[in-house]
Amino acid sequence: MHRDTPTLAVIEPRGVSVRTVAYHRQSSTQTPRAHITQHTLDLAGRTSHSRDPRLFALHQDDESTRPNQTTLTSLSGRALLSNNVDAGWRLSLTGAADQALESWDEQLNHQRFVYDSLMRPLFGFEQVVGEAQRRTLCFSYADASTESARHNRCGQLIRHDDSAGTQHFSEFSVLGALLEQSRRFLESPEIPDWPVPEAERDQLLELQEAVTRAGCNAVGELIEHIDALGSVQSLRQTVAGELYETRVTLAGDVTPTTLVSQIQYNAFGQIEHQTAGNGVVTHATFDPADGRLKTLLAQVPGASALQNLTYTYDPVGNPVRISDDAQPIRYFRNQRIAAINTYGYDTLYRLIEARGRQRINASSGPGLPEFVSLPDANQLENYRQTFDYDAGGNLETLHHSADSGSGS
Incomplete structure (x- = not known):
């Protein structure tokens, strides 16, 4: 199917791609169709207009058809005006230090930022059409006082007022890691208009304060996290800094519960072995050539496998087959039902077909599912799904086919 479906790039004299041609078909019997993506450059060689194959x-x-994306840049190369057929336009103005100053969107919503002499943001303003700013x-930032130095917060952001309430950052490690923070929410769910004095801002907040604390080791790795309810999460790392074990002690309890332990990694940092808190041990193998997952086995020691997945990929890395050897082959209503999922792709590597198994009369769609009794492992059936896209890669139709019912 992929025969005679190359991807071509058209390069202009400055070495910048102005067109990309990809050839598409869904089966070997179809004639490949060219999908052309176009880019228009300004005098400086920056992309100013882009069209996907559909709009091209x-x-x-x-010729009046709008591009997918239009970008107007400043002399420094910063995007000033971005106009997208889906997201609309957005105008952004920046200062001499490349800091964001003001922006407007297609709904004429306005944002503005104010900075201090060190170019740190102080205030952010928003104005919706028809409303006041x-x-x-x-x-707010910490000063260089002795008290600030004692908590390692000199120059650090120590207070942030946003649309939900206020966050205080009161303690930092020597390496700058945040060790203690608190959150107070607004009394009203409405978007606030914060006054400048902090005392007046505090009057808009609830009295209750949620405090979160953290502990780090000498190299800055997180080893303890205490949430606002008092539950403690403890983490252990290997000498290489990789997570080895996670435990949690719920508020009011004294005995920790292990969530995951004995995590082992390969040379690429991928997890090959781990033990869950319920005793389930997971083993994974990876292809040393490309790092792709090959097998995934989950079982309780001494018991039969709960899951034994084998993955097969196409040359570009898309999964084409996933089988679960831990599940038996079943027969129901003249169907042979194996725990195998297969996937098919077109020459643009878009998913066009998926096959697998499902419970009979499984509900689907945007509505809430109806009540069903506990599933019978024998009442399974095969299904097939097909996907169709427009030239721009947008999903147009999804068709689900099974003996118990089909639909799009």
Whole structure:
């Protein structure tokens, strides 16, 4: 199927790609169709217009067809105006230090930021069409006093007022890791207009404060996390800094519960072995040539496997077959039902077919599922799904086919 379906790039004299041609078909019997992506450059060689294959084809018949993306850049190369057919336009203005100053979107919503002499953000303002401007963000920083130095927070952000409430950052490690923070929420769910004095901001907040604490080792790795309810999460690392074990002690308890332990890694940092808190041991193998997952085995020691997955991929890394050897082959309503999922792709590597198994009369769709009794492991059936896309890669139709019912 992939025969005679190359991807071609058209390069202009400055070495920048202006067109990409990909050839598409879904089966070997079809004639490949060219999908052309177009880029238009400005005088400086920066992309100013882009069209995907769908809009490029429309543009050939109607020159008034808008590009997918239009970008107007400043002399420094910063995007000033971005106009997207899906997201709309957005205008952004920056300062001499490349800091964001103001922005407007297609709904004419306005954002503005104010900075101090060190170019740190102090306030953020938002204005929705038809409403007054609101100060929705406030930032406060620690000074260089002895008290600030004692908590390692000199120059650090210590207070952040946002649309949900206020966060305080009160303790840092020597390496700058955050050790203690607290959150107070707004009394009203409305978007705030924060006053400048901190005392007046505090009057808008609930009295209750949620405090979170953390502990780090000498190299800055997180080894303990205490949430607002008092539950303690403890983490152990290997000498290489990789997570080895995680335990949690719920608030009011004294005995920790192990969530995961004995985590082992290969030379690429991928997890090959781990033991869950319920005793389930997971083993994984990877292809040393490309790092792709080959097998995944989950079982309780001394018992039969709960899951034994084998993965097969196409040359570009898309999974084409996943089988579970831990599940038996079943027969129901003249169907042979194996625990195998297969996937098919077109020449653009988009998923066009999926096959697998499902419970009979399984509900699907946007509505809430109806009540069903406990599933019978024998009442399974095979299903097939097909996917169709437009030239731009947008999913247009999904068809689900099974003996118990089909639909799109």
